[in-house]
Amino acid sequence: MSEPVRLGIDIWSDVMCPWCVIAYHNLQKALAELEGEISADVTWHPFELNPDMPPEGEGMSEHMLRKYGRAPDARMTERMRQLAADAGYEMRYLGPKPVPERRLWNTRKAHVLLAYALHTRGPEAQTRLKLALFDSYFQHHRNIHDSEVLFEIAETCGIDREESAQALADPDLVAAVVDEQRRVIETGVTSVPLMVIAGRYMIPGSQEPEVYAARLRKVADKLGAGEERE
Numbered sequence: 234m235s236e237p238v239r240l241g242i243d244i245w246s247d248v249m250c251p252w253c254v255i256a257y258h259n260l261q262k263a264l265a266e267l268e269g270e271i272s273a274d275v276t277w278h279p280f281e282l283n284p285d286m287p288p289e290g291e292g293m294s295e296h297m298l299r300k301y302g303r304a305p306d307a308r309m310t311e312r313m314r315q316l317a318a319d320a321g322y323e324m325r326y327l328g329p330k331p332v333p334e335r336r337l338w339n340t341r342k343a344h345v346l347l348a349y350a351l352h353t354r355g356p357e358a359q360t361r362l363k364l365a366l367f368d369s370y371f372q373h374h375r376n377i378h379d380s381e382v383l384f385e386i387a388e389t390c391g392i393d394r395e396e397s398a399q400a401l402a403d404p405d406l407v408a409a410v411v412d413e414q415r416r417v418i419e420t421g422v423t424s425v426p427l428m429v430i431a432g433r434y435m436i437p438g439s440q441e442p443e444v445y446a447a448r449l450r451k452v453a454d455k456l457g458a459g460e461e462r463e
Contacts, residue, residue: 237272238453244275245417245427247282248343248366248377251313251324256426256439257364258320263445271449276356277363279344279414280425286339288378293335320442328373338370338378342401344410346387349400354391362390431456 242260246253257275264273283291297305317324326332343366351359365386369375375382380401384394400406417427428436430452436445 237268237270238457240271240273240431240449240452240456242273242275243278243429243432245278245280245422245429246425247280248340248347248363249337249370250280250282250425251317251371252439253426254322254324254367254371255313255317255320256428258317258322259440259442260428260445262321262442263449266442266446267449271453273449274356275360276351277347277359278417279348279410280417280422280427281340281344281414282425283337283339284341284414286337286378288339290336290338290376290378293337296337324371326372326374333374335374336376338376340377341407341410342380342383343377344414345401345403345407346383346392346397348406348410348413349396349403350387350390350392352406353396358390362387362392365390 244253244257246256260273260275264271283296291299294304297303314324347359347362347366350362366377369382369386370377375386377383377386380398383401384397387397388394424438426437426439430436430449434448434452434455436448440448
């Protein structure tokens with residue numbers, strides 16, 4: 234029996250992006266379907282949806298009115314929760330009462346920690362941290378701009394507080410995160426999630442599991458045939 238084809242999957246996303254959570258879990262469903270046929274190494278890349286967000290953050294209603302000219306739509310929120318549930322993710326508050334206000338935060342520090350996790354511990358550790366950040370934001374409404382909150386989240390993923398503090402204070406690491414994001418924006422990317430398979434096959438937006446499975450098979454076939462382009 235032949236070994237599974239191993240593909241690298243790069244994902245540009247923000248930790249406050251609901252479509253990114255849904256896309257990742259749908260990708261995992263696709264990979265489960267392809268078990269024994271295709272496996273993947275996932276690497277996360279920074280994309281700040283609101284890079285100018287102030288330290289105090291912004292309430293969801295206020296943000297929606299300012300940015301889109303409309304209040305949050307309860308039907309859209311419920312649809313998003315249902316799509317997440319279909320993907321296998323609980324996109325609802327799971328913490329203690331009372332439910333804290335849902336706010337948007339500046340995510341630069343979170344992306345710096347994710348870059349640190351990748352450089353020091355590899356893709357699997359980075360993914361553990363990414364998923365912990367998703368959970369902290371969507372399921373616990375935590376302030377993921379607050380350094381102390383980030384230190385606690387990182388500790389659950391095996392990165393101690395001193396390491397995290399040093400990472401956030403490293404100007405070279407911060408500059409690298411900013412530069413990586415600048416470069417992808419300069420290519421014309423304006424929204425996430427964005428997946429790139431094997432360094433060159435792009436899948437924009439959140440897709441259903443069957444779409445990911447079909448695309449991964451197509452890429453594996455192309456690579457197996459030695460083709461360089463679609």
